[in-house]
Amino acid sequence: MSVLAIFGLLLLILPIAGLFSRVDWAEFPAAITSPDALEALWLSLRTATAATVVCLVLGVPLALLIARSGPRLAGVLRALTTLPLVLPPLVGGIALLYLLGRNGLIGGSLAVGLGIRIPFTTSAVVIAQSFVALPFLVITLEATLRATGARFETVAATLGASRWTVFWRITLPLAMPGLVAGTVLCFARALGEFGATALFAGNAAGVTRTMPLAIYTAFNGAGVTQESAIALSVLLVVVAIVILLFMRSWRADAPR
Template structure:
């Protein structure tokens, strides 16, 4: 059996590695230590907390559905485009990942605001004002979550290759049959992982939502905004803020477990 001596890391790397783990874990432990466990059920089930929770779930599911409708075709276009076009599209898709959420909120407000051409067109056609509405929450969540879904599916499509698609086309299968019977089934792991990550990012969105949708209880106040409001001394109490934070933490852990379970080659 080959020796693994050459794979051993230098001893000096363990100290910064431990500090890195501590930086990630200790804040979460501090959050757990501040939870009011005797009242956590009542905190999470208070009227304002349930309103924020229900709004977060509804808007996150709507944003995930919107991202799936728009993102799957976009991922397919990127995966099947020439290298230069694919590289350009990937760069554009990645912008919300590195853009500060507050900047995204300002951009959405300028695009869909009442004084913008797009906002005026929407208002004249359907009589809808998007900013500071529940629909604005969905749009803000979609803006920040769409890259997670697109890049996940696009990576899965590229890894699968085009061999089976070309063979099916040679045998007479039409484009829609190839798409529905071969392409999408092969991309299922990436699709599921992308949908889960998209939902997790949407439910945790704060910055773009705050600027574009506002913080109106029952209308635009999602869980992250309810937590922020509570810690600033308004609305729900701090115990409720901690309880909602733990709920979001549990959601994040569940998302990671689901992604790992659907990842190709994951250890069972």
């Protein structure tokens, strides 16, 4: 078993080691600070932050609804919420396109009635990132809410506290470790999103070309140089490591 475990660990570590081995560390600072690389980095940070805000606004109520529902309803809602996790990202992009595209279920009405065009814009990037990242927030927070239970909320309500008071003073503080962990995972997933963004938002420099798309474009002979693509890949790995370390530190310091 130990041998198999070691091979499993190597399967996870060696590809990252191979990536780091290709980095020209002397050129690394220049590669990640080139105009195209900085443009992609800044766009990724802005859209991932916006997507995280969207997920917080929509995901916290959804997680609370699932956690406080009965077993059958909670099971259905949880399955629907986790669907984007098991769908191929490209399928998610196609689904968004047929929902909000010019000939889509809603997009046609938006384009004709209000003159709003969503696909292939920066807003489309945020929507695609929100679609794939929302389950990470909801499932993490829902597990925490279910573990803390509703007994303190019930006591507060019987003492005359309003729903908002119960939420802000009881529910949210108790669920804070799960909320922080879910938010961090949500941001990390949004930052690394590629497939749905490529189909639904396109790959326009400065508009929809996030870091993953800039990396893909470079390795297909356009956009940033291959050195910048490798540097951006390493930068994404470092960001992911920092996020995981932050989550571990938060969970270690969280009250139990």
